[in-house]
Amino acid sequence: MDKKMMTIDLNSQVLLDKAERDGVETMYDRKQSFKAQCGFGLQGNCCRICGMGPCRITPKTPRGLCGADEHVIVGRNYARMVAGGTAAHSDHARDIAHTMALASRDGNYTIKDEAKLITLAKEWDVETEGRDIYDIAHEVADVALMEFGKPYGVARFLKNAPAKRQKVWKDLGIEPRAIDREVTTIMHSTHIGCTADIDSLIHMSLRTSLADGWAGSMIGTRFSDILFGTPTVRETEANLGVLEENKVNIILHGHEPSLSEMIVLASEDPELVELAKEVGAEGINLAGMCCTGNEVTMRHGVKTAGDFHQQELAIVTGAVEAMIVDVQCIFPALAKVAKCYHTKFITTSPKAKIAESTYMEFSEETAYEDARNIVKEAILNFKNRDKSKVLIPELKSSATVGYSLNAILGQLDRVVNSQIDPAGTLKPLADCLKSGVLRGVAGVVGCNNAKGISNKAHITIMKELIKNDILVVTTGCGASAAAKFGLMTKEARKLACKGLATVCELVDIPPVLHLGSCVDCSRILEVVSETAKALDMDMCDLPVVGVAPEWMSEKAVAIGTYVVASGIDTYLGIMPPVKGSSRAVEILCGELQDMVGAKFTVNENPEELAQIIISDIEKKRVRFEK
Ligand code: BF8
Incomplete structure (x- = not known):
């Protein structure tokens, strides 16, 4: 298939042509060179959980070396996907809860939605009367952090579901307990020699997934709203046409708002805005990508540069001074694409170091200083932009979000x-x-x-x-x-x-x-x-x-x-x-x-x-x- 037929986004099509002219390989090239994907992987019946494998199920080999059949192998693989997803969302939530534990009136992170915090505190039986809002925040954060590893009880948010739904979960025995416990239990039960029953593996997957939806993700969202503000309706624009020829373009890509919120603040720092002018730019233009893009557009109207499949193409515009990332959905390929242009590919999280990137660690304790340094790095890179390599596609659409x-x-x-x-x-x-x-x-x-x-x-x-x-x-x-x-x-x-x-x-x-x-x-x-x-x-x-x-x-x-x-x-x-x-x-x-x-x-x-x-x-x- 012609590469350009692999997307309906016209900006992406324009940039795929440019990537070809610039000799840059993208996901679309790699997709074309994968003539056929592994049939066993596609079906889920390849087991490489132990060192005797990989064992692949065929009509002639209907069982792995340990005797696991196709149902056990598929079930284990599925359960591990659920555990992986739950771990990612929930570890993100844990970081946000830690961030709230650090919040203070004169610190990097403050409480933006006090009413939401009070509501949550009351839901969780945390005393609110006559207490300082930050004392309440710290206690609520501690309670949330316990949701990850508490030894007894079930997820606190379950009681917010309709009574009939709670009964379904209780009767089936799929009420999730501590979040980490559910993820660990799946990793244990899918180890060689444990669960060998597909019904049980799916049952466990249901319980663990509920630890994601009704615990980890809910903590992530609620705590982000409390710390960074509950989104309100606002106008924005989307697609790669939001990049600006005469400004320092910074793309925020990844997931956790504790980083992106600080970058938004730093990009408004008068000293850095002045510095951008000193290097010959008209200002700083932030644009989001993937779910960090969604977080900052919902709360600040920061324009959305694009989605998961456009991350390489954003750099191919030749107009991006820095692609700043934290965790999840970041192509390792960005390091290579960035080398073809002047773009700094800046990784920030010890959880997602990527070879050949510029690593500038971001810590919640030194958040604003770290964010300033990262934005400064982007500004100072403006002088390296090669105008002959710039092509910002025209299309962008307005959107009401929040x-x-x-x-x-x-x-x-x-x-x-x-x-x-x-x-x-x-x-x-x-x-x-x-x-x-x-x-x-x-x-x-x-x-x-x-x-x-x-x-x-x-x-x-x-x-x-x-x-x-x-x-x-x-x-x-x-x-x-x-x-x-x-x-x-x-x-x-x-x-x-x-x-x-x-x-x-x-x-x-x-x-x-x-x-x-x-x-x-x-x-x-x-x-x-x-x-x-x-x-x-x-x-x-x-x-x-x-x-x-x-x-x-x-x-x-x-x-x-x-x-x-x-x-x-x-x-x-x-x-x-x-x-x-x-x-x-x-x-x-x-x-x-x-x-x-x-x-x-x-x-x-x-x-x-x-x-x-x-x-x-x-x-x-x-x-x-x-
Ligand atoms: O966080 S950024 S590709 S994984 S949809 Fe999907 Fe997009 Fe990733 Fe969910 Ni969000």
Whole structure:
């Protein structure tokens, strides 16, 4: 396939041509040179957990050397993906909780949303009366840190779910305990010679994934809101056209807002702004990428440069002084691409050192100083920019972002008849769903995957859903795609059918709502949970679905699993590596329905997947409307 056909993003196509002219290899070249991917890996039936392997299952070798069959091998691999994803989200959350433990009135990190902190403190039985807000913050941080390793009890946030959902988890024995314990238990149980039963491996995966969704990710989101501010509705722009010819361009890529928030602050430091002018630039232009991009666009309106598949292409513009990264979703290839231009590829986390990068460690204790040094490094690199190598593609789209649960409630309050309904609830949304004005809500989330065409599945599915009166909420690189393709503008209402268009008009929202980063899928859980509570239902009773059309990371596997375990049917555009076990497919795409009230559906054709979702939502409505 022609490389340019592997993405529907026109800026990416322009830059793929440039990369070719510049002799730079990108993911798209590597994809082409991978003639065929390993069939055993694709099916999930290759085991390399012990040193006797790898053992690969074929008709002639139906068992590994220890006797594990294809179901055990696939189940173990799947469980390890869930554990990997849960570990990544939760370790991110742990860092944010540590950051809150360091917060002080005159320090690097302060409390931005006191009301949210007080609410959480009360939920967690932390005394608030007459106490200094920072004392409360430190105690709440300590309680959160205990959630990772406490020896007894279950995750604290579970009690926020509808009562019926809590009962499902309790009856099945999948209430997660301490977060680290669930991850460790999976690593232990999938060691050679432990669990050899696919049903049990999936059961464990459900419990561990819930430790991600209803513990780690929820801590990540809530604590980020408390420390950095709960997102509010704001305007921004998206795609590589946001880079500016005459400014120092800095790309923020990765995940944890403790770094990106400080870089945003440092980029406004008058001394550094002056320095940028001294080196001949008109100023400093920050742009985000991947989920750090989502964090800073939600809270500050920082423009989004692009998504996971555009990270190399951002550097290929020749206009980026520094690509600053922390953890997760960072191509090691960036080091090589950066060497072809003047770009400094700056790694900052001891958890994600990358060979041949410029390592400038970022520590929460010295956060502002570290951030200043990093921004300064970028500014001083402006003089090295080679103008003959610069090509900033033109396209960018405007977007309205910032839809935290609080922001959604704020928008809904515009239409509340205060004589009838109290303000500050999701009841208006519940009413629109109940009446059928809105047919459903879909959380379309996740990554880009080179198995398909970049952005195509996201955009095809989102457009089709809004055309059928299904409100779309989105996070992660799905959100970046929606922003780039104009689906987060209020004008995109014209792509929606009459019911959704009317709701958008009344509530003054776009038909696709940006809820944040991947960790913020916990916001989707909260919206669904609160809507279910408003209707006295379980989450599985609502015409609500999760969709991951282009997922690729272990985090996405953890998310998909906790979304299903929460009772929300989940639709995947890429087959996970489980096909090697008919039993795994049987459980994940069938039997989970009876266990948790939801299941996975997979279809790699985005048009077909959209139609399946629409038809399933209509089927769900029959019971919902009774
Ligand atoms: O954090 S940045 S590629 S993994 S969607 Fe996917 Fe994008 Fe990564 Fe989730 Ni977010």
